[in-house]
Structures are given as structure tokens and as C-alpha cells.
Amino acid sequence: MAKKDLRERIKEVAVEHFNNNGYHGTTIRNIAKDVNCSLPMIYYYYNNKKELFDEIIKREYFGLLKRQAALLRTNNIIDFYTKFVYDLNSLSNYDKKVYRLGIKVYLSFDGDEELMEIMDEWEKTILPRHYQILKPYLKNADNDIAIVRTLVHLLETLIESIVVKNRFLPEEEIREEISIVLREC
Template identity: 80%
Template sequence: MTEKDLRERIKEAAVEHFNKNGYHGTTIRNIAKDVNCSLPMIYYYYKNKKELFDEIIKKEYFKILKKQASLLKIDNIIDFYTKFIYELNSLSNYDKQVYRLGIKVYLSFDGDEELMDHMDEWEKSILPRHRELLKPYTKNVNNEEAIVRTLVHLLETMIVNIVVKDRYLPKDEIREEISIVLQSCADNS
């Protein structure tokens, strides 16, 4: 009911609606009804519908990505990646929905080109980051690049399964799959 409160509640309801019905399927009226406020209050806190959507992607989504990326404490590389994926399972419902929305924009299923460009920047940093992480373990291997690519591809699918399809992935299944890809260099760890 008080100041900051309502603004936040609007954003949370917006995430839910954008998630369920997409940008065009979401109406300001439905959001207002959900948070039990009048329609113009949304325009009181956000310039318009697009700004509300953009704030969710640009602030909330990237906040989650960066938090995930800062989890770096590696001893065993397979443990690390297993944990990296497994912890997505226990993301809060809100974070999961924001993540889902972000993936939707990333796959150009929603949002606009400007947001897409924003994401491309991030994506370009993914492969090099994992290559760096894996460097100590791939130095005795001749297909380093392919292994990094395969791993990143595998991680992507698991992320989609957990976040987008909202499935629970057991820790040992995650570990098994990562091990299969990294088995050729895991001996060096």
C-alpha cells in the first residue's frame, strides 16, 4: 500500500503476465486488477508498457545472470558445473519467471530488437568465459574448442529445461551428463 511497495508489486505482477501471455497478450488492466490498484497508477510509476517490460529485462534479468556468473569457486570442474546448474532448481519463483522472460527475449520470441542487441553482448562473452574456466582441464586435449562448445550447448538445454519448462533436474542426472561431455579431460583434474 505504501510508496515503494506498490511499484514492486506492479513489477511482480507484470512478470507473471508477460510470462504467461507475452508482451502483446498482457494488458495494463489485468496487471492493475492483480495488484488491486487503479489503472493509471501503473503510469504513475512507469512511463508506459514498454518501459515496464524493459525494466524487467534490463534490470531484473541481468541481475540474475550476473549473480549466477559470480558463483565462481572452482575446485573440481564437474562439481562446479553441476552446482551451477543444480542451483537453478531452487531459484525463487519470481527469479525463475524473470529468467524465463529473458530467455524468451534472447530467442527473439518476445521484446524488440533493441533488447535483443542488449543480449547479444552478453552472449558473446559466454563461450570465452567457459573456455577460460576449462583451460586448466583441456590443455592436454586436441579438441578443446569442440568440448567447450558442446558443454555450453548442454548447459543451455538444461537451463531451458529447469527455467522454461519448469522441470526439476536431479543433481546426479546433471552430473552424469556433464561428466559425459567432460570425460575426456576430467582425468586431468
């Protein structure tokens, strides 16, 4: 087994376990069993349980978020957001689980205060980012900011449905809901 392989496989199995059983419900022994390696090998690649968890959130989850945020825009704003959400359906199982784990930390259902601070920092960027995206389409009405806020709130639930509840959302349903919020754009 090459070095990189095993380290990566440990992380993959860890994502699965942290997802299913939470941080405290996950044991290094069970991870080792599923990876089919001895228990101390986990400690060979990761200093301790928390470091393994942190790497998943800090590297995998935020890597995923940044890839998502960098998506190209189409001309039609409703098309863009529909695609943005719809494409989550076809995320790999691994990425979905990483995403789910990140949301768990985001809702402070898992993780610690340090991770929560990173989440809070990220959260502050969400509204401004979407405001920039939507700006050209807004009608300069006094409820512009409210529209952006409503859309972001709606997106949050749609993402949760797909990623956390593991449901498939049809493109048409996503488009309908986004259109309702953005119907004046």
C-alpha cells in the same frame, strides 16, 4: 501502501503476466487488477508498457545472470558445473520467471531489436568466459574449443529444462550429462 511496495509489486505481477501471455497478450488493466490498484497507477510508476517490460529484462534478468556468472568455483570442475545447474532448481519463483522471460527475449520470441542487441552482446561473452573457467582442466587437445562449445550447448538445454519448462532436474542426472561431455577432463 508505501511507494516502493507498490512499484515493486507491479513489477512482480508484470513478470507473471508477460511470462504467461507474452508482451502483446499482457494488458495493463489485468496487471492492475491483480495488483489490486487502479489502472493509472501503473503509469504513475512506469511511463508506458514497454518501459515496464524493459526494466524487467534490463534490470532483473541481467542482474540475475550476473549474479549467476559470479558464482564461486570449487576445485572439481564437474562439481562446479553440476552445482551451477542444480542450484537453478531452487531459484525463487520470481527469479525463475524473470529468467524464463529473458530466455524468451534471447530467442527473440519477445521484446524488440534494442533488447536483442543487448542479448547478442551478452552472448558473445559466454564462450570466452567458460573457456577461461575450463582452461586449466583441458588437455590442450585440438578439440578443446569444441568441448567448451558442447558444454555450453548442453548447459543451455539443462537451464531451459529447469527454468522454461519448469522441471526439476535431479543432481545425479545433471552430473551424468556434464561428466559425459567433460569425461576427458
